[in-house]
Amino acid sequence: MPLPKPNVSNAQVEVLTEEKFSLGEGPHWEEKTQRLIWIDIFGPSVNIYDPATKENKVYNIREQLEKLGAKGNRLSVGVAVPIVGEPDKLVIGTGSHVATFDPTTGEVEFKNEFQDGKDQTCYNDGKCDPSGRFWVGSMGVEVNAMVDDLEAGNLYLVDKGFAAPKHEVGKIAISNGLAWSADKKTLYYIDSIPGAIYAFDYDDTTGCISNKRTLVDTTKLDVGAPDGMTIDTLGRLWVAGYFSSAVHCFDPTCPSEPPVSVPIPGARCITSCCFGGKNLDELYVTSARKDDLDGENAGKLFRVTGIDATGTLSQCYAG
16 A cells, blocks of 8 residues: 655745755754764865854865875765764775874774775765664766766665775765665665666565665656665664755555655755654755756755654764
8 A cells, every 4th residue: 555645835945054065965953962973075174053053054074185195086075974872083085095084183093994996986975874883885986977987886885883894885976865764674775877766575583685686767757867865663664865956755566656756946956865854754855966957955954844854863883
């Protein structure tokens, strides 16, 4: 039976930042502090937005990465997630490394490096699974806004204790959104260039995935390129639509049904989203800005309310 469609007729979109960022990504709602952690990939910066004060703190880590030898496409940060038991530290995917970042000191510490034999791949988006393992994906270098190698990306799993990244999925163009079903039996995963939302069988005990299949082929829909993703308590997938100026809600039980869309005015390139707020009923949305054609609000952070949906908690890294 299909899941109920969300009523988004009362949706309200609020612009939260005046500053325009180049490539906002990876929003993570931290329940303990009631703040949003998100990143600007090529800033490169980790950002923390506090709804109580309406302040967005920007922690640029370019200098720290340069001191550690990063250069080129690897002067970047793709994701930042809190670590259980370490309130002052985040696990980040930066350049070619899994690292920690301490916003109180500005220190970046490399933990592990992924080995893919390519000099210019970089991490792009990631998330923790229900057991606190860190999943992070990569992509090839962009040349004139186009990815030069459509099979350069990979999806990796970093187990507890900052274990060496384990290769899970290969030949990916742009690794993007991740979400897990409430029963912990399905992993949803996005590769943006083929426009695919994949589903895998998932074993939460081991972290193993299998039985890859295409859930939604978005190239047959007017939703742009699928980017970041989150899931609500009913199991519906909320997918950022790059080049579509909207977030799209898909029903994974009826993947052939057209999604319900929430327009984000003035921002063409929508990159990711996650639920937040005290009741997890607010949708935080990131965006990118390449040029003036992307809209007056391109590169800003947004909050959407009145969307008739409640999200699930963002998971932290088990450390």
